[in-house]
Amino acid sequence: MKAFELPIALRPPEGPNPCERCALRTNPAFIDIPQEQRDAIQSFRRGSRRVDAGGAIIREHRASTQLFTIYSGWAFRFKTLSDGRRQILSFLLAGDFIGLQDEFADGQTHGVEAASEVHLCVFDRADLWTMFHTQPRLGYDITWLAAREEKLVDDNLVTAGRRNASERVAMLLMHIYRRARHAGLEREGWVHFPFQQQHIADALGLSLVHTNKTMRRLHHLGLYRIERGWLRIQDPQALETLGDYFERPVRPTPLV
Amino acid sequence: MKAFELPIALRPPEGPNPCERCALRTNPAFIDIPQEQRDAIQSFRRGSRRVDAGGAIIREHRASTQLFTIYSGWAFRFKTLSDGRRQILSFLLAGDFIGLQDEFADGQTHGVEAASEVHLCVFDRADLWTMFHTQPRLGYDITWLAAREEKLVDDNLVTAGRRNASERVAMLLMHIYRRARHAGLEREGWVHFPFQQQHIADALGLSLVHTNKTMRRLHHLGLYRIERGWLRIQDPQALETLGDYFERPVRPTPLV
């Protein structure tokens, strides 16, 4: 079986008590929580939503009235300048919590777009204060997720600001690979990679052409392979060193 | 009286009930809160700290056991690559809350450095969960601040990734000016600006020399002035347009 023949789009459970049968909960990447907290989260859950690749999860400049947890698939946050230049701010995958910023941004918000078919669990933003008030643990976990998200953006800012083209690509490939693997999405060394070169260029702050030439070079050195939407890291050490990007093993993450 | 003759370093009140006499509380930039919440915050407060310009508030790669609220002065968060290249992630001023990320980052942290003399209110990170648990409102406000901080980094990432040198400088000047003014720190059109060109270069992802030449050009066009550590925007509209950086009026901010 080839990795790229695996199914990717995983749907959240339907029917009563969906959170009971949540596939992410059994994933060791996420912190296990007592029944009571699980019930609390389920009480705030308003259903699920599916977005196809390329579809908008949250439109730019428009405050969303909903919050989402990604259940499966890859998405990304982005902003565009008025002449169309786009910057991808961070990539999102299973377990990431979306939409918090909108609460405070008065419409000056980023957009969120699906890079592959994405399934989401939906919450009402109007419930946010109730979540904090009645379930402080939930509030703490949301803050945890927000802080982690900021750390990701910090790293991307270092990349865009201070790394050259090869270092940027190396860093990005390792970053995507590690995040997917941590979330338990690696299959025989491959992880799902539905991004086009334009996405990579927009994430790294490079032009499409230069991104292509740089990726070609690293590919030719045998550092990685991308085939039919799947990524494999051939020489992790070389990419880590080139990108000056090392990461300690990550602790389990809260899941809302 | 020239603006640059004004005192800048404001010390937090000493003695019993310091939060009662907190100068930031009377600032309309910050949300007014009931006595009870103020008492709660004070009960977590562990004192104050002064850091001179250039001093470290939090050392890079080292998890801080404390959390801080900036009381006065300018600071900045940064990361360095192993060969010394430095990226400034965001600037910090009165009301900003520091150190949250460290809770989750396992030592992979940014540093925080004072750009001018800085005064801080100190909290124990060990109290963080108690804060959320006993004072959900406080937890909510901390999340608010974390989300706003992430929005700042988002904007900086767009700048480093997709703006050219002139646009970057224009954006940065307007950004600093607006934040200081929102915090009530503007005096006759001037705001305190203790940054060197190296700071600006490191924030924008440019070399020092190119930063200098670009700033010179905008200065020569009469768009701004920097004198003795104070900044004045001469042509806000031109800088806004050049930087493609518009901001709506900002609501009052929570203060911890």
Add this chain to the structure above:
DNA sequence: CGTCGTATTGATAAATCTCAAGCAGCGTGG
């Protein structure tokens, strides 16, 4: 087979970086 979107490649232009040097302010020691 034609069409479309994406990937690839070469040639050239533009932006940015690096190196090197000079200048100005400022605190210090003689």
Add this chain to the structure above:
DNA sequence: CCACGCTGCTTGAGATTTATCAATACGACG
């Protein structure tokens, strides 16, 4: 009081990186 040394700002020249333009290739799909 002044020469000295230090730090930060400024400027020019040339090297390097990255962007832009233009053309082709390739694969999916109707």
